[in-house]
Amino acid sequence: MQLKANYRMQPRLVTLITLIFIMTISFQCKKSDQAIVTSPTIDTSFPNVDQALWPYFQRFEEEASTRGVVADLVAQAISGIFADIPTANVIGQCNYNSNAPEQVTIDTPFWRTASDLGKEFVVFHELGHCFLHRSHLEDTDANGYCKSLMRSGTGTCRDHYTINTRKAYLDELFSIKQ
Numbered sequence: 001m002q003l004k005a006n007y008r009m010q011p012r013l014v015t016l017i018t019l020i021f022i023m024t025i026s027f028q029c030k031k032s033d034q035a036i037v038t039s040p041t042i043d044t045s046f047p048n049v050d051q052a053l054w055p056y057f058q059r060f061e062e063e064a065s066t067r068g069v070v071a072d073l074v075a076q077a078i079s080g081i082f083a084d085i086p087t088a089n090v091i092g093q094c095n096y097n098s099n100a101p102e103q104v105t106i107d108t109p110f111w112r113t114a115s116d117l118g119k120e121f122v123v124f125h126e127l128g129h130c131f132l133h134r135s136h137l138e139d140t141d142a143n144g145y146c147k148s149l150m151r152s153g154t155g156t157c158r159d160h161y162t163i164n165t166r167k168a169y170l171d172e173l174f175s176i177k178q
Contacts, residue, residue, distance in 0.1 A: 048079035053106070056123035060131075063124075067174040071131060078130050080104040080123075082111060089153060092122040094129035102130040121161050125149050128173055149173050 046057050057073050057080065064071035083105050085093060091110040095103040104126040111119065128134040128150050137148040138155035146157035149169050161169055 046074060050081055053080040056120055060124055060127050063170050064174055069174045073131060076131055078102045082106050082108045084108050092126045094126045104130055
């Protein structure tokens with residue numbers, strides 16, 4: 001009698017194991033809707049920069065370096081803060097005035113809800129002004145997408161900064177300094 005009970009349990013056990021196996025494979029192979037780009041560790045501190053911005057400042061230096069551009073944001077004394085930017089649709093600024101020379105300001109409400117890639121986009125754009133001394137560039141490709149991270153946001157081009165287009169945008173961003 002015990003043998004019969006075990007025999008009846010085997011198909012259920014096989015089904016359960018198969019289901020667990022399929023679910024495990026499905027979850028491991030599922031791509032994230034939003035890939036996160038990360039710096040492995042923060043090994044540099046950035047004086048006068050809010051610590052939440054440090055990974056993005058470090059990532060900027062690393063991306064510059066991979067393209068042959070020496071970016072030492074500490075030596076350049078670029079600062080970074082969060083503030084509520086009162087101007088509509090402005091999520092970041094680079095100040096050039098004597099009170100706060102080369103200061104990156106990021107809009108606090110934007111930062112709270114932005115993705116990692118969105119945060120990178122705005123920090124790299126502002127460092128494009130403060131460090132690379134780039135102006136806005138409104139050029140578009142054949143599909144109407146912005147050709148540069150340095151677009152103003154007031155032009156007609158559409159942003160297309162994704163994990164798949166990131167390399168091309170960063171190549172363009174740092175190409176001016178080469």
